[in-house]
Amino acid sequence: MTPTPPDPNNERYTRQTRTRAIGPEGQAKLAKSHALIVGVGALGCVSADLLTRAGVGQLTIIDRDLVERTNLHRQPLFIDQDALDRTPKAIAAKARLNQANPDVTIHAHIADFTPANAEDLIEHTWDLPNVIIDGTDNFETRYLINDCAVKLGIPYIYGGAIASAGSVAAFLPGDGPCLRCxxxxxxxxxxxxxxxxxxxxxxxxxxxxxxxxxxxMKILLGQADKVLRSMLHFDLWEATRTRLDLTNAQDPSCVCCAQKRFEFLDSTTSEPQALCGRNAVQIAPGTTTAIDLARVASTMGNPSGAQIKAYMVRAPVDHGGQTLELTCFADGRAIVEGTCDPALARAVYARYIGS
Ligand SMILES: [Zn+2]
Known part of the structure; x- marks a missing residue:
């Protein structure tokens, strides 16, 4: 069903429609637009908040992880209680965004963005997103986004931040380079x-x-002439910045945008992944088939302390005398906390969820 777009004449947008950059016509375009953000961490929290408050029509957010206290200094959609509850980021972010602007339709997915589900997640609504924004923290996912963006003809906004340095670029399909160029x-x-x-x-x-x-926003407003045609790098502490011109950076033999070979999207590997900086391992099945969370809870013996929600089941599990915590999501993905050993996590997964 087509969601009702935000009213562009709502008082909340008056300071925005007053700008020459957006204006009343631009606000009406934003209200009919759809942005997709992959990863709701330090980058995704901020861009999701800005686009929601700006009044985009639909926002899709995808994130695989749970809120942790180490996130809180830089991820402003989350509060201390989210970390105490270890709420899935997609759920906590959607709740906060709905509070900021209830007129925007937020589609939230607790999912790892993988070759197995990437296209389904992008095409999950009646219309494709008009832009994909990079909120990830790893290059494997960025190259997968790049493949999807080129294949489906959707602009891709790259971003990265580490220590005191950051970089930003915009890739428009068929108009300039892609990330692999x-x-x-x-x-x-x-x-x-x-x-x-x-x-x-x-x-x-x-x-x-x-x-x-x-x-x-420039892309959603149809202002391609204003879009950044460079890779910007800056160091906020050193107060330096550089600008790499991308005007002629397209590689005529690029595997992705020239040869149309989507190697990351066509990949079939799904190895267990140790999660960045955490004593935890993610297990993702090769396919995304909905599983029966009540059955999983039952297989665990419905232990006391188990949390059973519509989107996940979480419980402590004993494995060889070691107590671990297993969180299983409705798409069959799981996070095993208390170990960095992929083999042990795989064994826990096989025992309680299936191989
Ligand atoms: Zn390319």
């Missing part, structure tokens, strides 16, 4: 600093996400 292959796993190893200044991630939201 610039860097044909992602960096080797473990070769790059992460938020866990190098930390991140919250002002940096907020600035990157604000720039992403601005680029997204």
């Amino acid at each position: 610039l860097h044909p292959d992602p960096p080797a796993p473990g070769s790059q600093p992460t938020c866990e190893t190098a930390g991140v200044v919250n002002a940096v991630s907020s600035l990157v996400a604000s720039a992403q939201a601005a680029e997204a």
Whole structure:
């Protein structure tokens, strides 16, 4: 069913429609637009908040993880109680966004964005998103987004933040380079600093996400001539910035946008993943089939302390004398906390959910 778009004449937008950049006509366009954000962490929280308050018609958010206390210094959609409850980020973010602007339709998915489900998640509503915004923290997912964006013809707003440095770029399908034109292959796993190893200044991630939201709004307003045609890098602590011109950066032999080979989207691997900076492992099945959470709870023996909700079941489980915590989501994905050992996590998954 087509959701009712926000009223562009609502008083809440008056300071926005007064700008030359947007104006009343732009507000009406925003009200009919649809943005997709992959990852609601430091970047995704800020861009989701800005776009929701700006009055986009629909916002789809996808995130696989639970709120943790280490998130709170830079992820402004979450509060202390979300971390205490370890609420899925997609659920906590949707609740906060609905409070900020109840007129925007928020589609929230607790899911890992993988080759198995990426296209389904992008095409889940009656219309495709008009823009995809990168809120991820890893290059594998960024290359997967790039494949989807090129294949489906959707602009992709790249962003990254680490320590006191950040970068932003906009990739328009068929008009300039894609991510693989610039860097044909992602960096080797473990070769790059992460938020866990190098930390991140919250002002940096907020600035990157604000720039992403601005680029997204230009696209949603149909102002392609205003879209950033460079890769911006800046260091907020050193007060430096550089601008890499992307005007002629398209690679005529690019595997993705020239040859139309979508290697990351066509990948079939689904190995267990240790989650960044956490004593936890994610297990994702190769397919996304809804599972019976009540059955999972029953297999666990319905232990005391189990939390059973419509979207997840979580309970402590004993494995070889070691107490772990298993959170299983409705799409069959699970997070095993208390270990970094993928083999042990896989064994727990097989025992309680199935292999
Ligand atoms: Zn390319």
